[in-house]
Each structure stands twice: as structure tokens, then as C-alpha cells.
Amino acid sequence: MSFPSWWKNEESSFLGVNKAIQRNIENGRWKEPKPIQMQAIPTLLERRDFIGSAPTGSGKSGAFIIPSLFLSSAPHHKLKSSREGEIRGLILAPSLELAAQLHREIERLGIGKPGGLSSLLLSRSNASQVIGGSAGGKSGLDMLVSTPLRLVDAIEKGLRLNSVRIVVLDEADRLLDATDGKRARKPKGEAGTESIVEDEEEEEEEEDDSSQSFLAQMDIVLSEVPSTATRALFSATVTPTVRFLAESILRNPLDVTIANSGSVGGANTDIEQELMFVGKEQGKLLAIRQLVQRGQLHPPAIIFLESKNRAQALFGELLYDGIHVDVIHAGRSKSARENAVAKFRRGDTWVLICTDLVARGVDFRAVNMVINYDLPSSGIDYVHRIGRTGRAGRKGKAITFFTEGDFENLRTIANIIKQSGCNVEDWMLNLPRKSNKKNANSVVRRRERISTTPEYDRQKKRRRQQAIEHNKKKLKMSTTSQE
Numbered sequence: 031m032s033f034p035s036w037w038k039n040e041e042s043s044f045l046g047v048n049k050a051i052q053r054n055i056e057n058g059r060w061k062e063p064k065p066i067q068m069q070a071i072p073t074l075l076e077r078r079d080f081i082g083s084a085p086t087g088s089g090k091s092g093a094f095i096i097p098s099l100f101l102s103s104a105p106h107h108k109l110k111s112s113r114e115g116e117i118r119g120l121i122l123a124p125s126l127e128l129a130a131q132l133h134r135e136i137e138r139l140g141i142g143k144p145g146g147l148s149s150l151l152l153s154r155s156n157a158s159q160v161i162g163g164s165a166g167g168k169s170g171l172d173m174l175v176s177t178p179l180r181l182v183d184a185i186e187k188g189l190r191l192n193s194v195r196i197v198v199l200d201e202a203d204r205l206l207d208a209t210d211g212k213r214a215r216k217p218k219g220e221a222g223t224e225s226i227v228e229d230e231e232e233e234e235e236e237e238d239d240s241s242q243s244f245l246a247q248m249d250i251v252l253s254e255v256p257s258t259a260t261r262a263l264f265s266a267t268v269t270p271t272v273r274f275l276a277e278s279i280l281r282n283p284l285d286v287t288i289a290n291s292g293s294v295g296g297a298n299t300d301i302e303q304e305l306m307f308v309g310k311e312q313g314k315l316l317a318i319r320q321l322v323q324r325g326q327l328h329p330p331a332i333i334f335l336e337s338k339n340r341a342q343a344l345f346g347e348l349l350y351d352g353i354h355v356d357v358i359h360a361g362r363s364k365s366a367r368e369n370a371v372a373k374f375r376r377g378d379t380w381v382l383i384c385t386d387l388v389a390r391g392v393d394f395r396a397v398n399m400v401i402n403y404d405l406p407s408s409g410i411d412y413v414h415r416i417g418r419t420g421r422a423g424r425k426g427k428a429i430t431f432f433t434e435g436d437f438e439n440l441r442t443i444a445n446i447i448k449q450s451g452c453n454v455e456d457w458m459l460n461l462p463r464k465s466n467k468k469n470a471n472s473v474v475r476r477r478e479r480i481s482t483t484p485e486y487d488r489q490k491k492r493r494r495q496q497a498i499e500h501n502k503k504k505l506k507m508s509t510t511s512q513e
């Protein structure tokens with residue numbers, strides 16, 4: 031493949047910064063641009079809006095970070111010179127983990143560029159500097175990376191985005207999701223069962239006390255960005271809804287889809303996918319332990335569950351099996367989450383148990399295996415979860431457990447697996463279609479608790495707890511009546 035001139039240009043054709051960025055690209059051992067980079071970089075450098083759809087792990091981050099570094103550099107020959115406090119490049123991501131990773135990549139790719147690089151990951155602790163205009167010093171900020179919640183909070187406190195030259199929505203289909211932020215609250219579980227709904231609030235960096243959907247938050251953000259700014263949307267799964275919404279967000283965008291399988295928005299074909307029937311819920315723990323005993327669990331591996339309670343419970347079970355295991359979900363503190371990510375990156379942790387919090391965008395490069403302990407509730411979630419392996423041309427493996435209670439969602443996932451060239455049994459493809467009347471995210475499924483503690487012991491513990499509560503209440507009543 032021949033190198034495009036904008037990748038390997040010895041002359042400084044862009045603002046005099048391309049040599050530094052070029053060196054950083056080479057230091058990252060990127061020998062040639064990925065297909066999505068070939069399309070997006072020149073288009074965005076021309077300041078044309080862009081929609082980019084390409085498989086998981088195919089280099090979308092570089093496709094928008096590289097041109098953003100150029101467009102946000104100050105001063106730009108085509109644009110007005112920089113002012114104190116201004117923010118020129120803005121990147122949004124749905125989770126703190128992804129935002130932090132993008133910020134790290136910006137710093138890596140932008141290091142040593144003439145005039146320096148001023149970039150910031152927006153957080154509660156540094157928001158006041160950004161609002162007050164002191165972040166980035168006199169030249170302002172080249173790049174600000176944020177989750178929607180943090181940015182809307184800062185806008186409400188006075189942050190201005192009227193100098194933004196480029197705004198990128200990574201995981202655009204998630205960021206343009208109109209579902210109410212409070213839809214996913216968990217109803218109280220019944221005795222002996224755990225009631226599970228998608229913990230969508232886990233997408234955010236902390237318990238999301240906002241009832242606003244991501245879409246409503248994006249509406250606020252985009253109304254602050256000047257109409258002259260270049261806008262770009264990226265995802266492995268650009269849905270028809272995104273394209274519909276894009277009509278009101280972008281102007282005459284170039285809409286590019288890179289597919290590596292027969293299906294657009296499908297699974298990455300570098301991943302060998304397998305569906306594993308485990309009978310009932312209890313069969314899952316047994317299946318994990320068998321994979322370990324048979325040497326079939328190849329670390330580094332990620333195990334996805336559908337709620338933080340379940341992730342924590344599995345962590346409690348596997349912790350004592352001698353596996354180096356850690357857990358990440360929205361119920362953990364920011365520092366515990368950062369620590370879990372860092373340990374997994376370093377290889378100190380072999381198996382990371384998690385929720386959908388890290389299903390999107392997060393690049394743990396050498397992950398060999400993804401296990402879906404709980405069947406994802408949609409094909410989109412499936413594609414993103416398994417996309418944590420098989421990245422940048424590496425091979426990966428994904429095993430998805432299913433029980434006799436999972437048949438409703440199985441057909442969609444079986445179809446995705448089939449379309450990406452892996453084997454599935456015919457009966458799975460012939461299962462009845464999922465009823466349209468039910469919104470998968472609003473269905474409260476009940477899964478049995480993850481535990482090896484016998485039910486009898488659990489009931490005994492529960493009865494003891496109830497007796498304590500009862501006695502406490504009685505005691506309170508009698509003290510009030512004495513008063």
C-alpha cells in the first residue's frame with residue numbers, strides 16, 4: 031500500500047506540526063493508516079463534517095485525534111488567533127474510562143508539537159480552571175475531553191464553547207441515545223433472586239444523578255458549539271437513528287462505512303466467536319471453573335456481566351480460586367476504577383470482571399478473550415463487548431454463555447456470529463423473533479444469584495437478618511411509646 035502524502039510528508043505542510051505528530055505515529059508502530067484513518071483524516075483536515083463507521087479496534091480514535099490536533103492548534107493560518115481561555119478541540123465519550131484513554135492518546139500523539147499541546151480531561155476537580163479560563167494558560171486549550179455529564183455541568187456553571195473548531199462524538203450511537211437516564215433504576219429484588227435491568231447509569235463516571243438522557247445532554251453541548259465548527263460522529267455501530275439525528279447536527283457530511291464482515295456494524299472478523307449452553311444460571315459458575323481447570327481461559331481476559339451486583343458477586347467467587355482477578359463497575363470509587371484499569375493494563379490482573387461500563391471503546395490491546403457471562407441484551411452491546419478483543423489486527427476469542435431463559439435474545443446474537451463467519455447451530459437462527467412490543471432495556475429479567483453458598487444457608491442468614499430488623503423496629507416502637 032502506498033502511503034498517502036498527509037501521513038508521510040517530509041515537508042511541513044500542516045501548520046509546521048506534522049513532523050512531530052508523524053514521529054509520534056511512528057513511535058506507536060503505526061506503519062500505515064487504517065482504512066478509516068485514510069478516509070477521515072483528509073476529510074476532517076478539509077474541515078468537512080464526517081460520519082465514520084468501522085469495526086471495533088480498527089483505529090477510529092486516531093482517525094479523529096490526528097486531524098483534531100491539527101485543527102485545534104493555535105494559531106491556525108485559516109482561523110482566528112487564539113485567546114485566553116478558549117477551547118478549540120472538543121471530544122466527547124460516554125464513559126470516564128474511554129475519555130481518559132482518548133486523553134492519553136491525544137497526549138501521546140501531540141507530544142513535542144511546535145507551540146506545545148494543551149489538553150485536559152475534564153473532571154470535577156479541574157472544572158473550575160476550565161470555567162475560569164485559566165486552563166491552558168494564555169493560549170487556551172487545544173483539546174478538551176469529557177463525558178457529557180461533566181461538560182453539561184461545566185456549561186451550567188459558565189463554561190463557553192464558542193471558540194470550538196472541531197467537535198467529535200466518539201461512540202456516537204450511545205451519545206445520541208434518547209433513553210431517559212433514570213430508566214434503569216433497579217427495582218427491589220425478591221427474596222432469593224436478583225432483579226436485573228441494564229445499569230445504564232454505569233456508563234457515566236459516577237452515579238448519574240441526572241435524569242437527562244445522553245441525547246438531551248448532547249443537545250445542550252452542541253447548541254454551545256459555533257455553527258462554523260467541524261463536527262464528526264464515530265462508532266462501530268452507526269445506527270439509522272444516528273444517521274437521522276446527524277441530519278440536524280452535521281452539514282453535508284462524508285458518510286463512510288468500513289466493514290470487515292459481510293454485515294455493516296457487525297462483529298470484528300478477527301474474533302472467533304462461540305455460544306455455550308450452560309443449562310441454568312448455576313451452570314455459569316461451573317462453566318467458568320471448567321474453562322480455568324482445562325486451561326481454556328487465556329488471560330488477559332474480560333468477563334462481562336449485566337449488573338454491578340452480579341459483577342461483584344462473581345468477583346467474590348473467583349477471588350479465592352487463585353486467579354488474579356479484579357472487578358470494575360460504577361459502584362466502585364473513581365480511584366478504585368482507575369486502579370483496576372491500570373493493573374489490568376500492566377498485567378498484574380489476568381481476568382477483569384466488569385459491566386458494560388468498559389464495553390465501549392476501551393482499548394486493552396492484548397486481551398485474548400472475552401466471556402459474556404450474561405448474554406447481552408442487544409446485538410449492539412454484543413458487538414461492542416466482544417470488540418475488547420481482536421484489536422488492531424490481532425486474533426481474539428469470545429465465548430458467550432446462554433441459559434434456557436435466554437432464548438429471546440439468542441437469535442439476534444446467533445445471526446451476528448453467523449454473519450461474521452463463525453459457526454452457529456441452525457435452530458438458533460430459527461428461533462422466534464424478539465417481540466417488538468417489549469423494549470429489551472425495560473424488561474426486568476430475573477437471574478439467580480451468583481453464589482456457591484447453599485440456598486439453605488442463605489435462607490438461614492436472611493431469616494436471622496429479618497429477625498434482627500424486626501427486633502430493632504420493636505425496640506424503637508417501645509422507646510417511642512415510653513417517651
Ligand SMILES: Nc1ncnc2c1ncn2[C@@H]1O[C@H](COP(=O)(O)OP(=O)(O)OP(=O)(O)O)[C@@H](O)[C@H]1O
Binds near residue numbers: 061064084266391395
Ligand atoms: N494505523 C495504525 N496502525 C497500527 N495500529 C493502529 C493504527 N491506528 C490505531 N492503531 C491501534 O489499534 C488499536 C485500536 O484502535 P482504536 O482504539 O482507535 O479502535 P476503535 O476503532 O476506536 O475501536 P472501538 O470501536 O472499540 O472504540 C489501538 O491499540 C491503536 O493504537
